[in-house]
Amino acid sequence: MREYFRDEEVRSFWNKLLESKSEDISRINSSDSKDKTLTISYEEMDKIDMNFALLFLRYPEEYLSLLKDVLYGRGEDGKREGLLSEDFMSRKDARVRISISSKLPDIKRNIRELRSDDLNTFLQVDGVVKRVSEVVPTIVSAAFQCSYCREINLYPQTGNRIMEPFNCSKCGKPKDEVKFKFIPERSTYYDTQIITIEEKPEFLRGAAQPARLIVHLEDELCGKNNPGDRVSINGILKGKQKSQMNQSMSRQFDIYLDAMYVERESSEYDEVMLDDEDIKKIKKAAKDPEIYNKLVGSIAPAVFGNEMVKEAVILQLFGGERKAFEDGTYIRGDIHVLLFGDPGVAKSQILTYAANIAPKSVYTSGKGSSAAGLTAAAVKDEMSEGRWTLEARHTGTCRRWTCSC
Numbered sequence: 271m272r273e274y275f276r277d278e279e280v281r282s283f284w285n286k287l288l289e290s291k292s293e294d295i296s297r298i299n300s301s302d303s304k305d306k307t308l309t310i311s312y313e314e315m316d317k318i319d320m321n322f323a324l325l326f327l328r329y330p331e332e333y334l335s336l337l338k339d340v341l342y343g344r345g346e347d348g349k350r351e352g353l354l355s356e357d358f359m360s361r362k363d364a365r366v367r368i369s370i371s372s373k374l375p376d377i378k379r380n381i382r383e384l385r386s387d388d389l390n391t392f393l394q395v396d397g398v399v400k401r402v403s404e405v406v407p408t409i410v411s412a413a414f415q416c417s418y419c420r421e422i423n424l425y426p427q428t429g430n431r432i433m434e435p436f437n438c439s440k441c442g443k444p445k446d447e448v449k450f451k452f453i454p455e456r457s458t459y460y461d462t463q464i465i466t467i468e469e470k471p472e473f474l475r476g477a478a479q480p481a482r483l484i485v486h487l488e489d490e491l492c493g494k495n496n497p498g499d500r501v502s503i504n505g506i507l508k509g510k511q512k513s514q515m516n517q518s519m520s521r522q523f524d525i526y527l528d529a530m531y532v533e534r535e536s537s538e539y540d541e542v543m544l545d546d547e548d549i550k551k552i553k554k555a556a557k558d559p560e561i562y563n564k565l566v567g568s569i570a571p572a573v574f575g576n577e578m579v580k581e582a583v584i585l586q587l588f589g590g591e592r593k594a595f596e597d598g599t600y601i602r603g604d605i606h607v608l609l610f611g612d613p614g615v616a617k618s619q620i621l622t623y624a625a626n627i628a629p630k631s632v633y634t635s636g637k638g639s640s641a642a643g644l645t646a647a648a649v650k651d652e653m654s655e656g657r658w659t660l661e662a663r664h665t666g667t668c669r670r671w672t673c674s675c
Contacts, residue, residue: 275322280336283322287314288340288353298366299355306365307490308341309531312372327377330392330506334368341366365410365460367489370504371531377504381469382481384525388507395483395527397467399499405463405492413456416441417449422456463492467501484526491532504531570623573616582607583624 275283287310288295298306316323326333341354354366370392378394412432414423421440427433432452437444465487469480485503487495495501509523544552555561562581569580590603609617 273325275325277336280322280333281340283319284337284340287318290314295353299358305490307367307369309369309371312370312374312377316374327392329390330370331390337368338366365458369531371533372504380473380481381467381483384483384507389509389523389525390506392504392506394502394504395467396470396502397483397500398470398480399465399495399497399501400468400482401464401466402495402497403464405461407459408462409457410460411458413453414450415453416443417451418443418447422453423450424456424458460489461492463487465495467503470500484524485529486526487529487532491529495532495534500535502533502535503527503529505529570616570620573619576616576620579609579617579620582609583620587624 291308291310294308298308312323312326315326372394377392378396379388381395381397384395409427409432411424412427414425414435415421416423416438419438419441421438423435423439425433425435434445434450438448438450441448463486465485466482467485468482471480474480485505505527507525508528509525512520512522512524555564558564562584565584566577566580569583573580586605586607590605592600592603594600609621611617
């Protein structure tokens with residue numbers, strides 16, 4: 271396996287891959303299209319050159335920077351050599367978002383297993399959306415007017431704070447001799463959003479708390495995820511230096527994922543695999559006249575009696591079909607079950623048993639939850655500079671599944 275590719279080889283690879291993306295390039299160049307996303311799958315890279323694809327996982331930012339050179343680039347003689355048209359490059363919002371999709375299990379990582387070796391690498395994580403911030407505009411190119419010659423200077427912005435140009439692009443005077451006035455209406459913005467995902471509850475062992483990961487979203491990825499959604503996210507794992515009260519530089523970093531591709535789970539029970547033999551057994555069991563008694567007896571068998579309670583739990587676990595009528599009304603297919611009784615009559619044991627056998631279920635006690643915090647809560651997020659975010663709680667993270675309180 272090769273350990274590196276020269277810059278010329280990387281550009282040549284991207285040019286070869288983009289030959290199959292002519293329709294996407296035309297769409298981006300079109301003034302009528304608002305979709306400026308160029309999607310490249312990891313499988314496409316692997317098909318052309320497996321070594322390149324493997325090295326991309328290790329050095330994604332370097333390779334993506336060279337991809338942008340191919341799209342935007344200029345030659346040494348100053349002539350445009352990029353694939354994007356002059357008309358597109360002349361626009362104020364001339365910016366392409368690159369999306370890298372993949373369904374390969376080799377690059378998938380568990381959130382709690384992320385380590386320092388994973389920093390600045392391309393990977394994929396699965397999880398449940400826990401928090402969602404508001405979508406806010408972020409400056410990508412700030413416009414400053416020189417106080418001496420009145421020239422408008424466009425200065426790229428990459429950090430958390432707006433930076434002024436070091437000198438004027440026209441008169442050449444440094445910022446120590448002139449003042450630069452920030453012009454918001456001449457600046458270029460893009461949408462940003464921060465979400466927090468956590469491990470799926472069905473993969474936790476015992477009383478383990480789910481690990482969390484901050485995810486940064488941009489442009490078309492913003493505003494499409496809600497608390498409780500189950501997602502698979504591809505991106506580059508990055509580190510942000512922790513702030514300290516004395517303003518000194520900390521040795522510790524918070525990690526976050528710079529998302530490039532987000533896919534929501536389309537199937538509610540995609541991890542439940544049924545073969546033909548399983549389906550035959552289910553259909554055979556459905557015809558059994560004693561099926562109700564057998565199912566009731568299978569729920570918490572150590573608890574004697576309580577057949578009516580167990581049947582109610584069984585009906586809730588199975589659910590029903592949503593029925594719509596001609597007048598627009600409908601009958602929901604799922605039910606809520608309220609159990610109340612004296613202490614020691616096995617309410618918790620029955621609910622715990624049901625939560626253990628139901629996929630994607632959540633169990634919470636009264637001690638661990640407040641009445642207002644069962645669905646969602648508004649909290650301040652340090653990673654989003656103190657902005658208010660919506661955090662899903664127990665009933666939000668197990669939406670359409672079983673939540674036992």
